[in-house]
Amino acid sequence: MQTYGVNELRKMFLDFFESKDHLVLKSFPLIPQNDNSLLLINAGMAPLKPYFTGQEEPPRKRIATCQKCIRTGDIENVGKTSRHATFFEMLGNFSFGDYFKREAIAWSWEFLTQVIGLDKNRLYPSVYEKDDEAFEIWNKEIGIAKDRIYRMGKEDNFWEIGSGPCGPCSEIYYDRGEKYGCGKPDCEVGCECDRFIEVWNNVFTQFNGDGKGNYTELENKNIDTGMGLERLAVIVQDVGSIFDIDTFKAIRDKICDIAGVTYLSDPNKDISIRLISDHIRAVTFMASDGIIPSNEGRGYVFRRLLRRAARHGRLLGIKDKFLADLSITVVNEFKAGYPELDEKKDYIIKLLSIEEDKFNKTIDQGLSILQEMQNNLEKKNLKILPGEDVFKLYDTYGFPFDLTKEILEEKGYQVDEEGFKKSMEIQRETARSARTTTNYMGSEETVYQHLDHNLTSKFVGYDSLVHESKIIALTTETELASDLVAGQKGTIVVEETPFYAVSGGQIGDTGVIVTDSAEFAVEDTIKLPGDKIGHVGRVIKGIFKIDDRVSLKVDENLRAATAKNHSATHLLHKALRMVLGSHVEQAGSYVSNDRLRFDFTHFSAMTDDEITRVENIVNQQILMNLPVNTQLMNIDDAKKEGAMALFGEKYSDKVRVVSMGDFSKELCGGTHVANTGHITVFKIISETGIAAGVRRIEALTGNGVINHYKDLETKLYEAAKVAKTEPSSLIHRIESLLEEIKVLKSENEKLKSKLASNTLGDVMNEVQDVSGVKLLAVNVPELDMNGLRNLGDKLKDKLGEGVIILASSTAPDKVSLVAMVSQEAINRGAHAGNLIKELAVLVGGGGGGRPNMAQAGGKNAAGIADVIAKAKDVLSKQLK
Ligand SMILES: [Zn+2]
Ligand SMILES: [Zn+2]
Numbered sequence: 001m002q003t004y005g006v007n008e009l010r011k012m013f014l015d016f017f018e019s020k021d022h023l024v025l026k027s028f029p030l031i032p033q034n035d036n037s038l039l040l041i042n043a044g045m046a047p048l049k050p051y052f053t054g055q056e057e058p059p060r061k062r063i064a065t066c067q068k069c070i071r072t073g074d075i076e077n078v079g080k081t082s083r084h085a086t087f088f089e090m091l092g093n094f095s096f097g098d099y100f101k102r103e104a105i106a107w108s109w110e111f112l113t114q115v116i117g118l119d120k121n122r123l124y125p126s127v128y129e130k131d132d133e134a135f136e137i138w139n140k141e142i143g144i145a146k147d148r149i150y151r152m153g154k155e156d157n158f159w160e161i162g163s164g165p166c167g168p169c170s171e172i173y174y175d176r177g178e179k180y181g182c183g184k185p186d187c188e189v190g191c192e193c194d195r196f197i198e199v200w201n202n203v204f205t206q207f208n209g210d211g212k213g214n215y216t217e218l219e220n221k222n223i224d225t226g227m228g229l230e231r232l233a234v235i236v237q238d239v240g241s242i243f244d245i246d247t248f249k250a251i252r253d254k255i256c257d258i259a260g261v262t263y264l265s266d267p268n269k270d271i272s273i274r275l276i277s278d279h280i281r282a283v284t285f286m287a288s289d290g291i292i293p294s295n296e297g298r299g300y301v302f303r304r305l306l307r308r309a310a311r312h313g314r315l316l317g318i319k320d321k322f323l324a325d326l327s328i329t330v331v332n333e334f335k336a337g338y339p340e341l342d343e344k345k346d347y348i349i350k351l352l353s354i355e356e357d358k359f360n361k362t363i364d365q366g367l368s369i370l371q372e373m374q375n376n377l378e379k380k381n382l383k384i385l386p387g388e389d390v391f392k393l394y395d396t397y398g399f400p401f402d403l404t405k406e407i408l409e410e411k412g413y414q415v416d417e418e419g420f421k422k423s424m425e426i427q428r429e430t431a432r433s434a435r436t437t438t439n440y441m442g443s444e445e446t447v448y449q450h451l452d453h454n455l456t457s458k459f460v461g462y463d464s465l466v467h468e469s470k471i472i473a474l475t476t477e478t479e480l481a482s483d484l485v486a487g488q489k490g491t492i493v494v495e496e497t498p499f500y501a502v503s504g505g506q507i508g509d510t511g512v513i514v515t516d517s518a519e520f521a522v523e524d525t526i527k528l529p530g531d532k533i534g535h536v537g538r539v540i541k542g543i544f545k546i547d548d549r550v551s552l553k554v555d556e557n558l559r560a561a562t563a564k565n566h567s568a569t570h571l572l573h574k575a576l577r578m579v580l581g582s583h584v585e586q587a588g589s590y591v592s593n594d595r596l597r598f599d600f601t602h603f604s605a606m607t608d609d610e611i612t613r614v615e616n617i618v619n620q621q622i623l624m625n626l627p628v629n630t631q632l633m634n635i636d637d638a639k640k641e642g643a644m645a646l647f648g649e650k651y652s653d654k655v656r657v658v659s660m661g662d663f664s665k666e667l668c669g670g671t672h673v674a675n676t677g678h679i680t681v682f683k684i685i686s687e688t689g690i691a692a693g694v695r696r697i698e699a700l701t702g703n704g705v706i707n708h709y710k711d712l713e714t715k716l717y718e719a720a721k722v723a724k725t726e727p728s729s730l731i732h733r734i735e736s737l738l739e740e741i742k743v744l745k746s747e748n749e750k751l752k753s754k755l756a757s758n759t760l761g762d763v764m765n766e767v768q769d770v771s772g773v774k775l776l777a778v779n780v781p782e783l784d785m786n787g788l789r790n791l792g793d794k795l796k797d798k799l800g801e802g803v804i805i806l807a808s809s810t811a812p813d814k815v816s817l818v819a820m821v822s823q824e825a826i827n828r829g830a831h832a833g834n835l836i837k838e839l840a841v842l843v844g845g846g847g848g849g850r851p852n853m854a855q856a857g858g859k860n861a862a863g864i865a866d867v868i869a870k871a872k873d874v875l876s877k878q879l880k
Helices: 006-019 046-053 101-115 132-142 229-237 246-259 267-288 297-315 323-334 339-343 345-379 387-397 401-410 417-435 556-580 608-623 635-640 702-722 727-766 785-799 823-827 832-843 861-878
Strands: 023-025 062-070 087-096 123-128 150-152 164-175 196-209 215-228 466-475 483-485 489-494 511-514 519-528 532-541 543-545 549-554 586-591 596-601 628-634 654-660 664-667 682-691 694-701 768-770 773-779 803-811 814-821 846-849 853-858
Touching: 006 023, 006 062, 006 087, 006 101, 006 229, 006 246, 046 062, 046 087, 046 164, 046 215, 062 267, 087 101, 087 229, 087 267, 101 123, 101 132, 101 164, 101 196, 101 215, 123 132, 132 164, 164 215, 196 229, 215 229, 229 246, 246 267, 246 323, 267 297, 267 323, 267 339, 267 345, 297 323, 297 345, 323 339, 323 345, 339 345, 345 387, 345 401, 387 401, 387 417, 401 417, 466 543, 489 519, 489 549, 549 556, 556 586, 556 596, 556 608, 556 654, 556 664, 556 682, 556 694, 556 702, 608 682, 628 635, 635 654, 682 702, 694 702, 702 727, 727 773, 727 785, 768 861, 773 785, 773 861, 785 803, 785 814, 785 853, 803 832, 803 861, 814 832, 814 861, 832 846, 832 853, 832 861
Parallel strands: 023 062, 123 150, 773 803
Antiparallel strands: 062 087, 087 215, 123 164, 164 196, 196 215, 466 489, 466 549, 483 543, 489 532, 511 519, 511 549, 519 532, 586 596, 596 694, 628 654, 654 664, 682 694, 768 773, 803 814, 814 853, 846 853
């Protein structure tokens, strides 16, 4: 059998299905779009759900993809076995109401046996036990003997998730030969060992399930297939496991090279090598799709994978940072199938390098927290660290269970493994129940999902702001409608519209839709499922009906101001890359008529100098009156010409390229000025951090800048007025006011200390004698606990041996008490802690302390008089 590399196999699969009239789509980004049920894309069909439900019209009824996927359900086993991985590529061919079982089965057979050249005597199909149709096709049409076709139960060969589309499947197993087998006499398809492996899964989506075991036949039956590319490579390359296929091996070799170790020389090291080679692929791909490490959601998955990889690097004896370096190997191995890896390479390297640095610090932090926990055990004379503590270290500080165990065992302690597992299970349950509450689509129901999916609308508003068209759909806020009348809120959908729908960070247009007798105020324009544009607003007068001819007019001022801000973000993007470096990537943007916001990847705050340089570059390009041109291009040509593309964006083959002179070139669907000169002026208002590694700039253009300075001017005049001077002498005035405040402050300090010593003198008159022990109990005005203690120390010096009780309140509900007892008084039986305990009750508080010093807080200042009055009695009871 001829052997093929992973990159070749991927191409062979896609080419094969292209020859069968399939539209080959690029892998969708790992971040699911409009799907709350998933953190990360976990299967080839996941991003195609809207096509399966009929909510959106697929671009063709036959589609084929190679989809990047991440699953973390078995993360604990990655490395320990040679089967598990978090990142994988899934090949799939899909039919949306087009071909069905016959073609799907025949093509899978043709691809495996003729294109790849697998030996058909080693292939075994399986079908769902009740699916006679599939059985017949295998037997009669493909010619597989009956005893080689396995009928399996619902568990194995019926695909369904909750309610929604579902159906039986047919899998194809490959017999890898005895050398991979377990040797048991009953070793056959379905055995747990590595001999028979499932290579292809055809899902025949023919039912709609209600989630309770009731099925109705679907009108449009679909095909959804999945084949793990790595698994196919294992078979074709006839290697032991996924970690031995060509792409994995390149990464594995690089790790061994960095660590100076050899694969298969030490089982523990092998675990680390396999784990790192899997995790580095996952994090490299996540980074290229714009996912940023954090403590929740996708960001947490990223962080966890990266830290596990870093930790295992240390187990291999790697001293320095290595993950960024290793990601270059991933980029090189996979860029043929995923060009975005190469495009975002600088950024990926920087991000991984910074995150690995953070991990090094976390390790130190985790160690000191573990030390604290250990000290607590010692104090309580315990020998086992509770499971929740182990879990907390694991979950919050990324401290692996084994590490905690290892460290504690060295010191003669144990860990509660059962408790740890329990905590882990609780967290899993929580995550699971959170997931199962979403429907098949993983999105919320809206009225728009009921719109006829054959309807589409076209945007015609790049060059004109007025257009005539026909209404094709109407909705109220809750349901489809055939008309909308004055006073009603709702949405109008037309065939062609000049209104820009919110997207790419740019707000939707506003304006009016009119007929001779009716008027609709458009408050927002939005994209609806299935290539439709919705004009959201209310009917001002008259009535709108489906099929009405209407005239659509966009608010020109809003559009013009928005265009200035949008064009400025392109100049800003380029300027940031010039000043800060090529790791800067757009992470998000918001463009409206009155401001712009631009989020980008960068790992420290910008300096004032950097901000000024960026501002200057943008303003220079505005002054140069660069023409703004847009061009429809093939995506590959656009990228070749250096057009900047965004993270995780799903681009179609034809893209719109917006260029501003030779300065900036970006893929963008937004609306722009015709000439950079129209932006007039650009001003950055703020630069802040919004997440680890993501900065945000807020800025203004045109009239926004003028209004900004007008505001500042008004404030300046107001400030001058308040300071009783003119704006030109305001600074001088503030300086002299500050000087004056300084002089007054120091005078005030002098007066205060004079007052305090007077108070000291006065209170000494209130010393009482309690059976030969001196007691000073006084209410001091307006001191907090600190002040009270300081005063107490001074009084102690004056009083010599004896007992001091001080009370004070800074508010009616804020009382502080302090008690101080000298050694001699302690010998007589006085105890500051017990004194305070009894007295604090009188001010509605509690407290205690040592024999010589104690303090308490209270909530009732009215009780202070009682405290002073009772002090003598309480002390007297204590004395021997
Ligand atoms: Zn076996
Ligand atoms: Zn843009």
